Amino acid sequence: MSDGFGGELAQVGGTLVTMARAARESMRQASAALLSSDHALAQQVTERDAEIDVLSRVLEDRVYELVARQPDGRNVTKLMTAIRVAAHLERMGDLAVHVARAALRRHPGPAVVPELAELFSAMSAVADDLAGKIVSALTDHDAVLAAQLDADDDVMDELHRRLFGVMLSQEWPMGVEGAIDGALLGRFYERYADQAVNVGRHVASLVTDPA
């Protein structure tokens, strides 16, 4: 592998880091918009999403070009993995947009009923933690950090279960609309965490793969 090619691989990695930061920031802002009914902030998240999508297309084009130019078993696997990571990060951005849109739909009212605010605050903290670890793992090629994501995801799954427990309890006073919003928002956070775990697995395999 020439130094030039190594430099181009590093550039692809740099784009992934930028995408991961954007996917984290989007969900962070979407969560803040959701929990404080902040219309402008939610709007901002939906507008930024196009940037993540463009980055993903740029990365794909660059990878296709590199693969066509530099046939090498090892690099092909790495470059394919970069495309898969980009697809997961793009999806994380989409899920942040779904959260932001839920906030916009109920504005000026809250999309999260008071009974669920604490749970969604906890879910958004776990989501931010997962996304932060992805940024670090991609930046530092840190397989150990990447491997920790599974445990964080277990916390998210537990919060998700508690959410349904609250909504299905006899004491649930918020009616159908609040429950539908809660169910869908819960799913967005759970999927965001799943995508983050997928990114972590790819990073772990990239770093530890001897090939």
Next chain:
Amino acid sequence: MSDGFGGELAQVGGTLVTMARAARESMRQASAALLSSDHALAQQVTERDAEIDVLSRVLEDRVYELVARQPDGRNVTKLMTAIRVAAHLERMGDLAVHVARAALRRHPGPAVVPELAELFSAMSAVADDLAGKIVSALTDHDAVLAAQLDADDDVMDELHRRLFGVMLSQEWPMGVEGAIDGALLGRFYERYADQAVNVGRHVASLVTDPA
């Protein structure tokens, strides 16, 4: 491009057709299980999912190997696209499993309350139609058919909107649990259709791409 390589490309295409058939059959059975509370059928869907996942891994391995062996701008793009199509088909299989699990969760009761049965029957028909068109488009490399998927997806989106209209109407008698099930199931069908549209776009670009 040697004939041998063309044959290997065709083999990759054949695996995609097999996956598409399985993703269609899974959702067809999941829908039947959902609408008739058929426990055994729902169970079958969850078990078959592993087959789709294995096919996806087999396809990926073969593509990596082909890319590494046969550097060629045109084929690289095609092979990358095959991986993306496989990822969408795998996701369609996952969504069928989600529908089947919803049926299992409420068994022996129905996961779809009577008020929503007709809507979900319509959504499952659209899903099956979309999946059938994907199978045909992949089999016949039919870009025209692939391009029709967008219109079918509009029908699904309209059904999805009606679903929320029914659940949020004043007359909704089924309480929170029925609404949560309805909201999540609605999302599974909507996402299944989205994934099908993505497959259609990839097929259309493969067939019409001059490169």
